[in-house]
Amino acid sequence: MITGILRTALPLFLSMVTGMLGTLVVTSVLGRHDTVTLAAFAVMTAVLNPASAAVVGAMRGLSPFVAPHRDDPAAALPVLRDARWLALLVGTAGALAMLVVPVLAGAAGVPGEVVAELGPLPYLLAVYLLVSASGGGATTVLVAFGHGRQVLWSSLAGTAVLAGCAVALVPPLGLAGAGVAWLLSAAASVTVANLALRRVLGVRVGHGRPRVAEIVRLGRVSLPLAATVLIKFGGLGVVTFAAGTTNTRDAAAHAVLGTLTGLILVASVSVAQAALPEVARAATPAGARRANGAAALLALAGTGVAALTLLLSGDAVPSLFTDDAGVRERVVALLPLMLLASAADGTQAVQGIGLTGLRRSATSLRYFAAGYGLLVLAAVPVAARWGIAGLWTAVAVANACLVVLQSAGFHRHSARVGRAPVGA
Template sequence: MILSRAVVRPGFRLSWPLPIVCCCTRHFPLFLAGGAGIVAQVVGTSLLGHQATARLAAFALVSAVLTPVSAAVSGGLRGMSPFVATCRDRPDEALALLKDARWLSLGLGAAGAGVVLCVPVIARIGGAPREVIAEFGALPLLFALHVLLSAVGGGANGALVALGRSRLVLRSSLPSTAVEVVLLLVLAPSMGVEGVGVALVTSTALALTVSNTLLLWQCGGSGWSPRPRPREILRMAKVGLPMSATLVVKFTALGAVTYAAARTGAHGAAAHAVLMSLHGIVGLASLATGQALTPEIARAATPREARRLARAALTIVTGAALAGGLVLLRFGEEVFRLFTSDAEVLASAVALVPLFAVHTVAGNCGVVLGSALMGLRRSSWNLATAVVGYGLLALVMTPMATTWGMAGLWTALTVASVLILTAQAVIFVRNVRLSASVAGGQVT
């Protein structure tokens, strides 16, 4: 955990570096687990980029639809985290909460899989080049299967984290990532984007099998319950659905940005795919820290402790994002050559590095504040900021891309990220101030 209540004793004033040290040491397994997934994504992007620009662009367009759909499923499951966090001494209750959360994610996953299957239609409507659409193959079908698997069996790792068993997450993430990387190296050169899809589905099935086995072992419970509990599902839906909707809005907008980049040509779409892949690497700290922060904010003994936890998390992700941005500012072209040898794609990506750096810092800090708001069970405010910020982005991205190309598109994306972060910071401070009472060990 970032900081347990056992560390904050009555009358003990916590020194500033301690939350940062606790976060870096006790949740280091989450960084490794997230890093494993990013490695697989980078390998796939690199292999496709060195094969053909059109293949990389096709992968980017299908992923642009998959990402918000997967976010909707994971958001629905993440709604259980503040509730599971209060059950660390009662793991059997935590397992029951996960079962209830999966009824919610199953509905989201079924709808999302249908959307992924419609990717070719979406691409045609979005004006994607024909040579890019021709590369899709069976990738939409494979990604839809991945969504369904995640909806039925997902959430086990999140429950383990909320229960304070973060180290067990590595036992599912590392082997599944190793299998995915091996399959990518074997299948992608011959099968193209379809090989990437097969690798992802296989990896997902393995990860879900291991993580659910570990959770059942920890909780001593049985598997899927045929009897949903409507009241508990509704309680988690009040937290999970706004978070799910927030992620859908965010990643739908980012997916639309990918399609706007594709309208500038295959080279623009490929450059955007490379940058977003690197954004995932730099954003690893925010994903791991945010996942760990939510249950700790939910268990914080006082509003002051909640603020201290948030400050520590923001310090970590800001440092990580700044470090990644500085590396690209200095060695950007060398890094981009790992993904593509196309000179036009390289030039476009290098020119966008300053905007990329600002967007990454703002976006990563936004992920942390969004996780903190969910820990306070105020995820509806997070949805409001996403609707306004990304709504404005949706209005201006096409004119900006048409007028100023990729530079205009990334300027709009960066400004939207900064505006959303500012709004989240104001809302978090306000809600923590209002959380002056404590009930059951939770900030309310």
């Protein structure tokens, strides 16, 4: 079980890392182009990142519906066609969010020159989200059918187009060039993923007439998953704001720690995604728990390797992010606390995605709303009294509470596997 999950998780991990590298290339090119351009891009990504993550999260909710058809992929065609209608709805919501960014930025007090610099970027990124959603969750379906390696090829294609177009188009076009790069990247990634899915299915997915009841059934699993992503982004955004109320050095240290946490979490999420189809296909409670337990062990092992690497490296890794010795010192001092929070975060992510495999993502959403709701309420007062050390303690406690809640929820709902229709 562990070997199979690891074999699927590795290309997923590499695809996520590849995507991050593409984003870093775009940020670097924009930073060299103009400071105002980079600032405008930062404003845009503050909405783009959660919107695109919500679209991806919603599509992950397809896995428990298609994974049982792994041995007969063509039997999943009606579900895949329903998923395309759901993807269109979610993508449209994300696109509308892109279009209102200039208005929101102006209302929030962003300098006029930065808002003006956005130009056509909101429209380009709105189309980018629609193109991304048009894939109908093809990468999720490939993973559910045991073809995770094809997801890596899709990611490599998208990243190559993104990096190449950014380098070629940003110098003459500025942010508009970056928007075109993102759009072409999405087109390349979706094309490769859909071609791979067509080979697996043997036929085109196509578009059927919308079956409202079935789309709603998919939405009951997919939309809570997307909402969970938004809650997490929102909660961590409040934590970042609270860190900014301390002092400049601590705020910078928090930014570095947050980046490292994101990199560590990639391993846990890739493992959880790899295990999700196994949970969905399980015929007994023991089978579902075995798949989920194997994923939790792999996630903890990944966090352990990252922790050992960071702790042994001293300030070598923080030096990649800042030249300020004081900031590096704060990062090194807080590493153990950050790693504790990351280990808990990775574990709760596995349990939460496991609940999605049981079609109980709404249960996970309720847990997340409770845990991160308390974190949001506590963030600013904690920062005022105990600084970023207190903030990271609060994050660790919130994640630990989620581990308990999500694990208990998974154990309770997995008991119904094989005894009653899951999700009934």
